[in-house]
Amino acid sequence: MFNLILFGPPGSGKGTQSERLISKYGLKHLSTGDLLRSEIARETPLGLAVKNLMAKGELVPDEIVIEMINSAIDNNPAANGFLFDGFPRTNAQAEALDKLLSQKNTEISIVLALQVSDKELVSRLVKRGQTSERIDDRNEDIILARLAEYNKKTAAVADHYKKYDKVKYIKGEGNIDDIFERLSDEIDKKKEPRFT
Numbered sequence: 001m002f003n004l005i006l007f008g009p010p011g012s013g014k015g016t017q018s019e020r021l022i023s024k025y026g027l028k029h030l031s032t033g034d035l036l037r038s039e040i041a042r043e044t045p046l047g048l049a050v051k052n053l054m055a056k057g058e059l060v061p062d063e064i065v066i067e068m069i070n071s072a073i074d075n076n077p078a079a080n081g082f083l084f085d086g087f088p089r090t091n092a093q094a095e096a097l098d099k100l101l102s103q104k105n106t107e108i109s110i111v112l113a114l115q116v117s118d119k120e121l122v123s124r125l126v127k128r129g130q131t132s133e134r135i136d137d138r139n140e141d142i143i144l145a146r147l148a149e150y151n152k153k154t155a156a157v158a159d160h161y162k163k164y165d166k167v168k169y170i171k172g173e174g175n176i177d178d179i180f181e182r183l184s185d186e187i188d189k190k191k192e193p194r195f196t
C-alpha cells in the first residue's frame with residue numbers, strides 16, 4: 001500500500017491537489033474536513049456537535065476525527081492506499097494514525113508538505129469566501145483563527161514524521177499544474193527509487 005499525507009495550512013491547496021493525485025495514483029481520498037462537512041449537511045448528531053467549532057475555525061476533538069478515520073479505513077478494505085487530507089492535525093492524531101496503519105501491516109509512505117505564505121493563504125480563502133458555502137470562509141477573522149490553530153497545534157505534526165525522514169516540502173504557490181508535477185515527482189521517486 002502507498003499511504004500519503006498531504007500536509008499544509010488552510011488554503012494551501014490540499015483539496016485541489018488531492019483530486020488530481022487520487023486519480024493519477026488510484027488512492028482513496030480521506031479528508032476529515034469533507035467528512036465533517038457531510039455530517040453537518042446531513043444534520044447528524046456528530047454534525048451538530050462539531051458545527052460551532054468548525055464555524056469558529058477551531059479544531060474538533062481528536063477522538064471524533066480518529067474514530068471517523070478508523071471507520072473510513074475499515075470501510076475500504078480493497079484500497080491500494082490512502083491519501084490523508086487535513087489529517088492528522090495534532091500529534092495525538094498522528095500517533096493514533098500510525099497505530100491504526102500498523103494494525104493493518106502498513107504505514108505512512110510519505111508526507112508532502114505544501115508551503116504557502118500567510119499572505120497568499122488569506123488572500124485565497126477570502127476570495128473563495130465571496131462565493132463558497134463554507135462556514136469557515138465567511139470572514140477574515142475566522143480565516144485568521146484557522147491559521148492560528150494550525151500554527152499552534154498542527155505545524156508540529158511535520159516534526160513527528162521528520163523523525164522518520166518522511167517529510168518532503170513542496171512549494172505550493174504558483175501554477176496548479178506545476179505544483180501537481182512537483183508532488184508527483186516526489187511520489188514517483190518514493191515509489192520507484194533509482195539507485196545510482
Ligand code: AP5
Nearest residue numbers: 010011012013014015016032033054058059060086124128
Ligand atoms: P479542512 O476542510 O481540512 O480545511 P482547511 O485545512 O482549513 O483547508 P481548506 O480545505 O480550506 O484548504 P485546502 O488546503 O484544502 O486548499 P484548497 O484546495 O481548498 O478543515 C476544516 C475544519 O474542519 C477545521 O478548521 C476543523 O474545524 C475541522 N477539521 C478537519 N479535519 C480535522 C482534524 N483532523 N482534526 C480536528 N479538526 C478537523 O484551496 C483553497 C483555495 O485556494 C481554493 O479556492 C482553491 O481554488 C485555491 N487554490 C488552490 N491552489 C491554488 C494555487 N496554486 N493558486 C491559487 N489558488 C489556489
Ligand code: MG
Nearest residue numbers: 014015033086
Ligand atoms: Mg481542503
